[in-house]
Amino acid sequence: MSAAPIKFYQVGSFAIGNRLLSPEDRSIQSDPERTNALTSGHRACQGCGEALGARYALDAAMRATDDKIIAVNATGCLEVFSTPYPESSWRIAWLHSLFGNAPAVATGVAAALKAQGKSDIRVIGQGGDGATVDIGFGALSGMFERNDDVLYICYDNEAYMNTGVQRSGATPPAARTATTQAVGENPGNVFGQGKNLPRIAMAHEIPYVATATVADLRDLEAKVIKAMSFRGARYIHVLVPCPLGWGSESCDTIKIARLATQSGLFPVFEAESGEVTSSTPIRHRVKVEEYLKLQIRYSHLFSPNRRDDVIDLLQATADKNISRYNLIPDESGSI
Amino acid sequence: MEKPFAITLSVNSSLANHTGSWRVEKPEYVHRMPPCNNACPAGENIQNWLYIAEDGSYEAAWRALILENPFPAIMGRVCYHPCQSVCNRAELDEAVGINSVERFLGDHAIEKGWSIPPPTVESGFKVLVIGAGPAGLSAAYHLRSMGHSVTVRDATHAPGGMMRYGIPKYRLPREVLDAEINRIKDMGVQFEMNTRVDDVHEALNEGFSAVFLAIGAQLSKRAYIPASEAARILDAIKVLHDVEEGNQPLLGRKVVVYGGGNTAMDVARTAKRLGAEEAIIVYRRTRDKAPANDEEITEALEEGILVKWLSTVKHVDEKSMQIEKMALDADGYPQPTGEFETLEADSLILALGQEVDFSLLGNSADIDTKDGVMPVDSTMMTTHPGIFAGGDMIPAERTVTTGVGHGKKAARNIDAWLRKTVYEKIDNNDLVTYEQLNTWYYTDAPHIVRERLEATRRAKDFSEVVKGLDESNALYEARRCMSCGNCFECDNCFGVCPDNAIIKLGPGKGFEINLDYCKGCGICVSECPSSSIMMVPDK
Ligand SMILES: Cc1cc2nc3c(=O)[nH]c(=O)nc-3n(C[C@H](O)[C@H](O)[C@H](O)COP(=O)(O)OP(=O)(O)OC[C@H]3O[C@@H](n4cnc5c(N)ncnc54)[C@H](O)[C@@H]3O)c2cc1C
Ligand SMILES: Cc1ncc(C[n+]2csc(CCOP(=O)(O)OP(=O)(O)O)c2C)c(N)n1
Ligand code: SF4
Ligand code: SF4
Ligand code: SF4
Ligand SMILES: [Mg+2]
Numbered sequence: 001m002s003a004a005p006i007k008f009y010q011v012g013s014f015a016i017g018n019r020l021l022s023p024e025d026r027s028i029q030s031d032p033e034r035t036n037a038l039t040s041g042h043r044a045c046q047g048c049g050e051a052l053g054a055r056y057a058l059d060a061a062m063r064a065t066d067d068k069i070i071a072v073n074a075t076g077c078l079e080v081f082s083t084p085y086p087e088s089s090w091r092i093a094w095l096h097s098l099f100g101n102a103p104a105v106a107t108g109v110a111a112a113l114k115a116q117g118k119s120d121i122r123v124i125g126q127g128g129d130g131a132t133v134d135i136g137f138g139a140l141s142g143m144f145e146r147n148d149d150v151l152y153i154c155y156d157n158e159a160y161m162n163t164g165v166q167r168s169g170a171t172p173p174a175a176r177t178a179t180t181q182a183v184g185e186n187p188g189n190v191f192g193q194g195k196n197l198p199r200i201a202m203a204h205e206i207p208y209v210a211t212a213t214v215a216d217l218r219d220l221e222a223k224v225i226k227a228m229s230f231r232g233a234r235y236i237h238v239l240v241p242c243p244l245g246w247g248s249e250s251c252d253t254i255k256i257a258r259l260a261t262q263s264g265l266f267p268v269f270e271a272e273s274g275e276v277t278s279s280t281p282i283r284h285r286v287k288v289e290e291y292l293k294l295q296i297r298y299s300h301l302f303s304p305n306r307r308d309d310v311i312d313l314l315q316a317t318a319d320k321n322i323s324r325y326n327l328i329p330d331e332s333g334s335i
Numbered sequence: 336m337e338k339p340f341a342i343t344l345s346v347n348s349s350l351a352n353h354t355g356s357w358r359v360e361k362p363e364y365v366h367r368m369p370p371c372n373n374a375c376p377a378g379e380n381i382q383n384w385l386y387i388a389e390d391g392s393y394e395a396a397w398r399a400l401i402l403e404n405p406f407p408a409i410m411g412r413v414c415y416h417p418c419q420s421v422c423n424r425a426e427l428d429e430a431v432g433i434n435s436v437e438r439f440l441g442d443h444a445i446e447k448g449w450s451i452p453p454p455t456v457e458s459g460f461k462v463l464v465i466g467a468g469p470a471g472l473s474a475a476y477h478l479r480s481m482g483h484s485v486t487v488r489d490a491t492h493a494p495g496g497m498m499r500y501g502i503p504k505y506r507l508p509r510e511v512l513d514a515e516i517n518r519i520k521d522m523g524v525q526f527e528m529n530t531r532v533d534d535v536h537e538a539l540n541e542g543f544s545a546v547f548l549a550i551g552a553q554l555s556k557r558a559y560i561p562a563s564e565a566a567r568i569l570d571a572i573k574v575l576h577d578v579e580e581g582n583q584p585l586l587g588r589k590v591v592v593y594g595g596g597n598t599a600m601d602v603a604r605t606a607k608r609l610g611a612e613e614a615i616i617v618y619r620r621t622r623d624k625a626p627a628n629d630e631e632i633t634e635a636l637e638e639g640i641l642v643k644w645l646s647t648v649k650h651v652d653e654k655s656m657q658i659e660k661m662a663l664d665a666d667g668y669p670q671p672t673g674e675f676e677t678l679e680a681d682s683l684i685l686a687l688g689q690e691v692d693f694s695l696l697g698n699s700a701d702i703d704t705k706d707g708v709m710p711v712d713s714t715m716m717t718t719h720p721g722i723f724a725g726g727d728m729i730p731a732e733r734t735v736t737t738g739v740g741h742g743k744k745a746a747r748n749i750d751a752w753l754r755k756t757v758y759e760k761i762d763n764n765d766l767v768t769y770e771q772l773n774t775w776y777y778t779d780a781p782h783i784v785r786e787r788l789e790a791t792r793r794a795k796d797f798s799e800v801v802k803g804l805d806e807s808n809a810l811y812e813a814r815r816c817m818s819c820g821n822c823f824e825c826d827n828c829f830g831v832c833p834d835n836a837i838i839k840l841g842p843g844k845g846f847e848i849n850l851d852y853c854k855g856c857g858i859c860v861s862e863c864p865s866s867s868i869m870m871v872p873d874k
Contacts, residue, residue: 019823032829255861
């Protein structure tokens with residue numbers, strides 16, 4: 001008897017594969033024949049979330065386009081660890097120019113393909129948070145404004161990791177980095193600064209904007225595939241924990257991403273033409289503390305003195321996300 | 336490689352960089368002990384047969400189950416399922432309804448007429464099993480599977496022991512009992528019924544190479560209760576036995592049952608079904624101290640059985656009896672209070688426990704007994720070489736499932752003893768705790784409560800009380816299992832490795848770590864839902 005007529009599946013329902021599902025209903029990553037856009041031998045740290053996020057996203061993009069993609073990569077960890085001369089881990093057409101110009105180069109590649117009439121080949125721009133929200137921001141905004149046919153993916157590890165963990169415009173408040181030390185009255189990164197790029201992208205009213213994390217593969221895959229169904233500028237912002245920069249255990253990368261979503265600190269949603277169309281509800285809500293305490297970059301909030309004032313401010317951020325993105329449907333939102 | 340700097344690099348060229356050298360620990364796939372398996376007195380591989388059942392492969396699941404226990408349909412009705420009491424899923428929502436899935440598989444097998452093939456090779460050894468209760472039948476089944484010629488001798492008309500003459504049919508329908516026992520008959524086990532064994536040594540001289548004793552505990556314990564001559568005092572085991580044989584005992588309108596065990600519950604419920612207007616259980620201690628299974632107490636109460644906790648029977652007359660109230664002392668023991676009460680009652684049924692009848696040991700008592708039971712060694716052998724024992728007659732818990740487990744263990748050791756080898760059990764003490772699981776990946780799915788017949792309706796006849804699951808319910812229930820400590824091929828490890836260092840070998844074959852590239856980050860271990868991978872030191 002086969003599992004086919006049964007409408008439910010259960011054992012490990014949220015896992016990457018599920019033998020109770022038909023193969024076409026399983027995630028792309030569960031396929032032994034998956035494309036591995038980023039293959040073994042790369043020099044990312046143990047437990048790197050960015051390496052994982054890039055493979056997840058690009059394998060899905062390959063699936064959506066019959067493997068016809070060209071990726072333009074900004075400078076940063078992903079670029080450095082994947083192509084240490086003379087080796088490359090990429091199994092796609094991939095090119096790197098500079099730290100700040102990936103969106104512009106991607107625009108150029110898209111224009112060239114259009115001129116050649118190769119509309120089946122699709123372009124992906126990608127980079128870290130530094131490349132995206134800071135140095136490449138002008139180019140990216142232009143790419144959005146012109147609605148160039150590029151999917152831009154930001155792998156957000158919340159700092160300039162490749163050069164030694166400096167603060168970026170995506171570094172969260174209170175986090176310690178090399179340039180926001182845990183000293184003084186308000187240790188770590190300041191509150192009230194930084195940029196929320198998914199919202200800025202939405203303000204450009206481009207066809208598609210989404211956030212995702214490495215903790216929910218199926219969601220990430222679905223969003224990449226959906227993004228590839230649009231033409232024009234699209235933006236996906238993926239949270240990718242960094243064991244080195246965050247001071248977390250290498251084995252906790254996915255767990256930390258999961259806690260970021262379940263605390264509400266990182267809202268997972270999608271938007272079309274500037275309007276939020278859906279958000280992923282929190283399944284097991286946790287306090288932000290559960291997320292913070294696994295990371296040395298927040299350890300000054302717990303010792304030598306517990307900084308409840310700061311933790312409360314971060315909790316308030318999470319609570320605001322929960323109500324803003326309706327992350328707990330039918331609930332007021334307080335723990 | 337001759338490449339100018341900053342120019343096209345070859346695809347797959349990073350494979351030359353073996354990042355496995357960074358590693359100090361490596362992941363390893365393991366098989367760990369799920370708490371359910373560990374708690375099953377019959378040693379069933381519950382996780383394994385649930386896993387097989389999950390995709391609808393019921394026959395394969397049933398065959399995996401009966402490798403350990405030939406009675407899933409019986410188990411699904413009378414086992415007190417200690418497995419469920421320790422199921423890790425209980426901490427997530429509710430324990431997996433293991434017992435109901437077991438019953439479904441058992442019933443399904445009966446419906447489909449699946450049989451157990453006789454052994455392909457005969458060993459030439461003859462083994463005698465004395466007693467056709469669960470312990471004896473389980474031993475016979477396992478011994479026969481191993482190729483031995485097995486004779487089962489029992490004093491009663493029909494095999495089953497207390498499963499037939501004790502447990503009433505509203506809990507265990509006889510068609511179910513017969514179907515599962517007949518399968519063992521069909522394997523070629525010889526049954527000699529109506530044959531009481533009076534001397535075990537004589538039996539050994541008949542050419543049997545080994546004997547398994549499983550005579551249970553057939554003698555009812557007595558208590559001295561002053562009674563007038565006309566008082567009607569009966570013995571619970573005899574009442575249940577008579578009912579099974581079709582002899583209706585005279586109980587009267589109001590029946591008092593003395594005792595707090597399962598036998599007391601069953602005999603009180605039986606009395607009601609036989610027409611008694613009132614059945615009252617009198618028990619010395621409190622409900623939480625009563626040896627009866629709590630579910631059975633609940634079912635009895637639901638059927639309108641009255642219980643007087645903390646009470647003893649002081650004197651019995653023809654139409655009434657005197658009850659004394661007890662009170663717990665500081666140590667929690669019941670003490671008489673001197674407060675009396677008169678209960679109107681036509682008969683008193685004693686259900687005070689059973690003892691082993693050792694008369695079959697004959698005169699040459701070279702088999703030791705102690706405290707009314709028969710001690711055995713770690714191979715289930717008594718102090719007499721070649722004579723093994725199990726079930727209610729040895730010091731252990733007295734349940735059907737324990738008996739089945741004893742029968743299996745004894746069979747494996749008898750087989751080894753006959754072949755002059757040693758049976759070595761592979762111990763796996765690596766018990767999986769709830770904290771070790773990554774339960775994020777399991778859906779929240781409460782367990783289906785078995786439908787019960789309305790309490791008032793069921794007390795009128797002997798039809799079965801607890802209903803079984805239908806196929807979709809059973810499948811739903813089986814799929815709630817979290818597969819503690821054993822890979823269920825969810826592909827998480829394969830998917831989450833940032834270094835593509837896990838090789839998927841295909842359905843049923845599991846996974847392998849590619850140590851050339853595994854950096855030892857441990858994400859695969861953290862994200863394995865079922866705790867089936869462990870980090871171990873490398874080099
Ligand atoms: C009323 C009642 C309800 C119970 N309910 C449950 C329940 O719901 N779940 C549960 O797990 N357990 C239950 N039990 C306990 C369970 O039935 C016993 O623990 C189990 O049957 C013991 O198995 P056994 O094989 O050791 O002995 P038995 O089942 O007692 O079988 C022994 C057999 O040996 C035979 N025999 C004895 N002496 C001789 C002799 N000299 N020669 C030949 N044959 C002989 C007997 O006729 C009998 O058939 C119940 C017991 C009773 C009495
Ligand atoms: C114009 C320029 N400035 C600075 C650098 C040095 N640099 C290389 S990578 C990097 C940080 C990258 O940070 P991010 O984009 O967040 O990516 P990550 O390494 O964190 O993945 C910097 C500052 C550079 N290559 N070019
Ligand atoms: S979840 Fe499954 S394997 Fe784990 S204890 Fe329960 S029945 Fe056994
Ligand atoms: S996730 Fe990959 S690299 Fe990390 S320990 Fe497991 S196999 Fe090794
Ligand atoms: S993660 Fe899933 S597939 Fe991998 S060992 Fe654990 S149960 Fe098996
Ligand atoms: Mg960064």
